[in-house]
Amino acid sequence: MTTKRVMNLRKILDGTSGLVQTLFAFVFAFLSTVLFTSVINRLKLREVVYIPLIGMMYGGLISALSTAIAYKFDVMQMMSAIGMGSFARIGNFSTIYIVIIPLILAVLYSTKFSIIGMGEDFSKNLGVNYNRVVFLGLVIVALISASSYVAVGPLPFIGLIIPNMATNFYGDNLKKSITDLMLFGSVFVLFCDIIGRLVIYPYEISVSLTISVVGGIIFMIYLIRGLRRA
């Protein structure tokens, strides 16, 4: 949520090439992610409810800042247009090529990420350099989300529901599930995009809206089921 808001900032640079935009967005996304995680880690009492709350506030702060900047330069309209995901936006593929390297890295490091997920002490026992892997993970996350936001726009809920569904089938072992995750995510997005193009044919509805409705309902079902089980 927060990383995406940050990327609204880079829209004052519109008109520059996709590569520059992506790098700029990456720097901001990375810095803000580092800031956010360091704030979270600094809290003495880590109650779970504060993490999404602080995220909300952080996002609110950044979006208020970017709105102020957009007002100043009179680009509010462009900013709201950029908040809508659309595959029609892809002009050249330079933004997509950037993703390839971090994607390969993500696949290679998937086991290490699974281990990191078990906690700092545990991963040190297993001989994983905790700090380095966390840093690498942040870089990968920031780079992938920056370039996908520049190329397409926000795709809400994908990151929430697809991994949740996969965990149901595979458990937490990322190495087994990561290729299926990628395929399943792409199929889901493609499916939603097709719906968005058919509803008011010959016009199109932004793919984010369709994903938000379909994905939101799926996630709601997951939440309710989890609640019942608890």
Place this chain on the structure above:
Amino acid sequence: MPREEKLQKRSLFVFVLLAVLLTLSVFLYIYSRTYAKAHRLNLEMDRAAFDSIMARTVPALIGMAVAAVLTAVVSLSFQTVTGSRILTPSMFGFDSVYVGTQTILVFMFGSVSRAFVDPYINYVITAGTIIAVSMMMYGFILRKNKNNLVFLLMFGLILSGIVRSGSAYLQVIMDAGDYNRVKAATSVTVNNMNTRIIFMALPLMLAVIVAMLIRHKTYDVMALGENSAKSLGIHYEKEIRLNLFLISLGMSVTTALIGSLTFLGLLAVNIARELFRTHRHIYLFIGSAGLSALALIAGQALSELLQGAVPVTVIIDLVGCSYMFYLILKEGRVK
């Protein structure tokens, strides 16, 4: 008791200060809309022009005061009921439920139907939906899972996401005239206030505020936590249900009147807590209501003086978020 006296003395001082500041900001707001504007445009400010501007300024002032006071009071009671210092009801996306209701009304009955055009019928339907949705949400989550706030927050966020995108869907499907009317009806902000319902909003607001103020001692006891409150003879479940109803009613008034002000309640209540350093709700209620009205009116005056360069919600969000961050970092945790 010396401590009691100290609190009374201090709060009297703060109340007087707030009243003075509030009066000043009201005058500043009126000045910013009349003489400052006339001076900028090199116009003469005569009696007739002043009167005609005032005819629009006074309802705007009343609307802002109503919304600000309600937001603060409702946020405080919500924090007491949920036992959390950084949650407010406006984080659950009431504005998206409002947008969704308007869209569905137009989609089903058309934009010339009485259900949409008549401000009173429209408000009753909207408020009913907001109350029903929030009671369902709270009842489902708070009752079954004692204070599972993460779930509540997630539910609110996701529900508002679905409703917002779903109404955007309906809006693109409907015809252009209907679309324009829905857009006009749902873009309520501080600058574009829905003053048509102000005469209904006033008594409702007074009812909610009075109901909460006369029960300020109940809140004092409820702030001790569920078990202590129950031992001290509070009908805990009943109180929660009643409060959630009042909170949803209050939120429906502010949302329909002025749109969403996400961080205003949070800012006002927490500054009031810092200023008074007490758990007495009577002081906190009055203090946070005054602070909230002050923030909104002074912020709006500032925004007018800056010629609308920055909207007031952005100012409040910036100040509110920075302050909350400061609070969180300072204390390491927020109770």
